[in-house]
Amino acid sequence: MSIAHFRRTTAEALLADGTTVVIRPLGPEDREAVLDLHANRMSDESRRLRFFGVSRNAPRLAADRLCGEQGERLLSLGAWAGDELIGEADCEIPEDRPQTGELALVVADRWQRRGAATLLLEHLIHAARGRGVRVFEADTLAGNRGVHKVFAGLGLPVHRRLDRGEIRVRVPLDESDEHYRAAVDERGRRADVASLGALLRPGSVAVVGVSRRAGSVGRTVLAKIRQGGFPGPAMAVNPRAGSIDGEPVYPSVGALPAVPDLAVLAVPAPAVAGVAEECGRAGVRALVVLASGLGAEDSRRLVHACREHSMRLVGPNSLGIAQTDPAVRLDAEFGGAFPLPGTAGVAVQSGGVGIALLKRLAWLGIGVSSFVSLGDKYDVSGNDLLQWWEGDGRTDLALLHLESFGGPRAFARTARRVTRRLPVLTVDAGRSAAGRRGAASHTAAAATPTVVREALFRQAGITATRSIGELVDTAALLHAQPLPDPRGAVAVVSNAGGIGILAADALADAGLILPELSGELEELLPEGASARNPVDTTAAVGPAELARLLEKVELSRAVDALLVCLVPTALATDPAHDPVRALLDGPARRRIPVAAVLPDQEVPVRHLTCADGNRLPVYSDTVAAARALAHARDRARWLAEPVSEDAEAPGCDLRTARSLVAGFLTANPAGGWLDPVGTADLLESHGLPLTTSVWARDERTAVIAARAMRRLGHEGAVALKAYWPGQVHKSAAGAVRTGLRTESEVRSAYREFEESFGAELAGAVVQPMAAPGVELLAGVVQDRVFGPLVLLGMGGTATEVLDDRVARLAPLTERDLTTMVADLRGAPLLSGYPGAPAVDLPAVRSVLARLSRLAADVPELVEADLNPVIARPDGAVCVDARVRLEPRPSYDPYLRRLRRPAAAEEG
Known part of the structure; x- marks a missing residue:
């Protein structure tokens, strides 16, 4: 990283308590702020520990050093909360030790123990590494416990040497160190979760833009919050409405009787930025913005207000959020019925997709822990929600609909960790068959958006489906059944040969296998039945016989999953002969996952509650069931890696x-x-x-190179490859000649290149023919x-x-x-x-x-x-x-x- 580039870098990040700070290099314009930090916002004890004594000149000298004419050997960073400089970290690079940085670090007293020092160090490490620094060294007092705690918790090895009451600290800078990366990730996770508390577990809420008009968005959201059982204050803001439904309406956020943790903005797009700034000044900690269509300037002001005042933001263009935790019960969305309480975390970019997904989950009886309509994702993203669900103590299944990725590398790291604990399912939206072809190389042509997304999902262990239906189908299985063995062997049991064959084909198309089953099954089957896989029991099978058969297949250890396909027959009109009873009366939770196909049911997928109280996923289509089982197998394989x-x-x-x-x-x-x-x-x-390759700028050099290759032991023929600037595909352009065995053949090939490519030709590469x-x-x-x-x-x-x-x-x-x-x-x-x-x-x-x-x-x-x-x-x-x-x-x-x-x- 050049010093010029370093001085242009600015980043916003979260402290341990969720406060947003700006990290940027210090410059001459910051001298007064640096002087104020050292002189006025540090106690005498803090200055003694920093400067090894109490000197009135120390703050001025520090400000002069950090904000004067900075050369190539000083890197200094400041952390700003709003307009306040809360801390700084710097390193000087000695001329005789260009890989060493002499480190200094200070944080204002009231901002200590909130993670500012560690955050500054992380950014300084990155900048210093870019300048070739490989180790930090610092002199500290033995009694400076705070700074020693910072070093110890950094995640890098720390070497200390005591000398006359001072400790020389040496920290090798290895950003690739797994312990360091894990420590950085954990600090980021804790800060992220802390910042989301006001959004997903608020103690009070305000809806800004509540209208008197029944059915308006703001009034609908306010009514749902109050009717949903939210235990805290739910306040309304509208400058032109004194009361609604007998409850007071306040003219501004600043006029509210208490500062809300969360504000839902149901105001027109042009008013959003101004209201956000008002919320920030009042002390609001989180915003949900429902409006869409913000212009560039309004968008910039909105994000600036949120970062300046440490507010987390959902939206704009959001449907809202819902939290079913009994202690919160927040329904701040205008999509429909309050989601069923449960354990599935749901985050969507499209409000319409969110409505459809919640409706289908309700059909299944799958409840939701929290629901967030991300909208345009200016701030809170799928990565944030994964980290929240990872530790909220309620979520055991994550469902995502993401149309874009703002920080896919951070998302991939988080997802790789979270998917070890709970299934993460997504709809792979935005697939495109027409990939990027701009650069024209084979590699670039292969790197279509679909390929990139598939790589992300594959490495992170995310279950990627291609539709909302497939997502729900898979969730139904993963939420109710154990995972199969990674092998993916499935037994199909049906009471009609036709549907059994369809199921077998669907399973094979999904990459699953149907092994041969034991001949011992034949004794459990009626006459005319087939014990091969798929097993055809015929319509004559009764519930008791089918139950014994299913138990036998499960205990055989030959298969890793079981798919039961039952079609209605005239015999099943008598409940005593209905084979579905074998499913309802038996256990739903078995050693292996079990799914059923009932083609006559009206809904695509549902759950049946069985005798053991657990639920069995039942599909109307064999393809849907097969895909769900394949996704379960893939998750089992990933966990086994x-x-x-x-x-x-x-x-x-x-x-x-x-x-x-x-x-x-x-x-x-x-x-x-x-x-x-x-x-x-x-x-x-x-x-x-x-x-072996030799660059030849002319015919003579090409001949000499070919001759030298033979002398060096390359006894076979050579290849000649023409080159000109900007060339991509040689073969397609006719720029390759192979199998050249004599000098005359080399000369002839080079002359052909000169004739074909003229002045464009820059030369040719000579290579021995590869085995x-x-x-x-x-x-x-x-x-x-x-x-x-x-x-x-x-x-x-x-x-x-x-x-x-x-x-x-x-x-x-x-x-x-x-x-x-x-x-x-x-x-x-x-x-x-x-x-x-x-x-x-x-x-x-x-x-x-x-x-x-x-x-x-x-x-x-x-x-x-x-x-x-x-x-x-x-x-x-x-x-x-x-x-x-x-x-x-x-x-x-x-x-x-x-x-x-x-x-x-x-x-």
């Missing part, structure tokens, strides 16, 4: 890579494609296996929102035709390296098949790990396309590669900061 560390890529040369990138972008400020030499140098800095193997595509695309995406696929000239690719968001874990290879449809080609040996899979995984590391080390790398990578039993080698760079600042996804929506950015 061990938690994995980041993939290792030893021997990477970060210094060389950074130098190369800096040099290229200095010469090409707008970025572009690296030439063959630059591409090879960058990939080699991270140990990626490249075939045959399995051709793969490996690459990286930097997504501006999601970050780097690593892809692996079947490669070569048929890449687009085969369309066999898998993707994961970087950084990859060791587990990702294995699953990416295994998830390819062409994986059997890599594992070996009759007549062909297995390739060197560790070498393939090493390519992926090094690409992941390269993407993390070089954020300016927007595309890397290695195609083909030839995998053989003795290793893997890349024979062609393209790399595109663009100027982009480094981004630390672990740095705590509040997301600022694009609609609220400065114009």
Whole structure:
């Protein structure tokens, strides 16, 4: 990070108590604030601990040092709450020790023990690392317990040395340290949850914009709050209404008899920003904004008011929120009936989707712990709600509808942790078959929005469905039944052969397996029945016989789930012969998950309560049941995967890579494609296996290079590849000649290039012909929102035709390296098949790990396309590669900061 870029950085983040602060570099304009901090808002004892004594000149000297002419060797950050500087952290980099930062830190007395010091340190660590600092050192007094507690809780190793009553503290700065990342995440989670308390557990509420008109939004929301049993004050604000329904209406937020924790704004869009500012000045801690259509300036003012006054914001364009906790019972939405109390957390971006989802959950009898209509998501997001549900003590199922991701990297980390504790289901909205093709490389063409989202969901363990119906179908199973074994073997039992076959087909289409069942089942079946899987009991089966059969299948251990399909027959008109009784009279909660299909029922899915009091999901369609079982199997598989560390890529040369990138972008400020030499140098800095390549600027050099390759032991033919600036696909442009065995063939090929490409031709690459193997595509695309995406696929000239690719968001874990290879449809080609040996899979995984590391080390790398990578039993080698760079600042996804929506950015 350059010093110029550092001085432009500003971030908003939460303290431990939920207060919003601004973290930014200190400048000359901050001198009076720094002087005031040191001179007036620190006790004598605090100044003694900071300056190792009480000196009247110390505050002035500190202000002069921090806010004077700052050179390249001083990094200083201040934390601001509104207009108040509450703390500062700085480090000076000694000229003779460029990797060391001499640290100083101070927080105003009344802001101590609220997490300000740790937050400042986190941001200073990030800035210092970007300047090449690898260790902080500080001199402290032995009695300064506060600062020692800060260091101890940071999550990094701390080394102390006592010398004459002073302690020399040394802290190595490793942002990739898992303990540090976990500590940062936990601090962020606690601060986030603290800030949401006023929103989801308010003690008092005000509705601003309550109209006298019956049926208006504001009046409807107020009535629902009061009728829903909210135990605290529910106040109304409208400057032109004295009372409604016998209750007082106040002319402004400032006129309320008490400051509400939460304000619901039911005012027109042009009035939202002004009301938000009034709420902030009054001390309100959370807002729900129902209006839509805010302009850019109003959006900016709204977010600014919320950040300046530490208010969390839902919306705008929100349907509202609901909290069914008996101690709260808040129904502040205008969508319909108050959700049933329960344990499912629901967050949606679309109000219409929210209404439909709540209605379907009510059909099932699945209650809701809290419901939030996120709307345009200027602040509170799905990530915030996941962290709330993780620790609210009530939620055991999370349902999300997200049309966009503002902070997907933070969301992925949170979801990966939360999904270990409870199922997280989402509707994968916004899928598009027409992906991005702008950069034209194979890797970029493969990185469609759908591919990126699927990678996010896969790595985070999120169950991604394709419709509200499929979401509810899956929730019905996961909420009522145990998970199956990861194997995914299912038995189908039906009383009619036709529906059993349909169920078997649906299960197979969903990727589940139907194993052969034991012949012992035949003794439990009537004449003419089939004990194969699917089991056809025929219509003659009675409830008792069916119950014994189901028990036998469950105890057989041959299957991991059971799907029972029953169609109405004339025999079932007698209740004594109704096979559904076998389901109702038996237990719903078995060793394995059980689902039923009753095609004659009028609703898509419902729950039946069985003899043990538990519920059985019943579907009207075999496809819906099969998809739900497949999602349950996938969740079981994900939970069975061990938690994995980041993939290792030893021997990477970060210094060389950074130098190369800096040099290229200095010469090409707008970025572009690296030439063959630059591409090879960058990939080699991270140990990626490249075939021998020689750059030839003319025909003579190409001939000499081909001759030298033969002398060095490359006895076979060579390949000649033309190059010109901006080139992407060589083969499609006719820029590749292979199998050249003689010097005359090399000369002829080069002359053909000159004739075809003319003055555009910059030269050619000479390579030995690679030994045959399995051709793969490996690459990286930097997504501006999601970050780097690593892809692996079947490669070569048929890449687009085969369309066999898998993707994961970087950084990859060791587990990702294995699953990416295994998830390819062409994986059997890599594992070996009759007549062909297995390739060197560790070498393939090493390519992926090094690409992941390269993407993390070089954020300016927007595309890397290695195609083909030839995998053989003795290793893997890349024979062609393209790399595109663009100027982009480094981004630390672990740095705590509040997301600022694009609609609220400065114009």
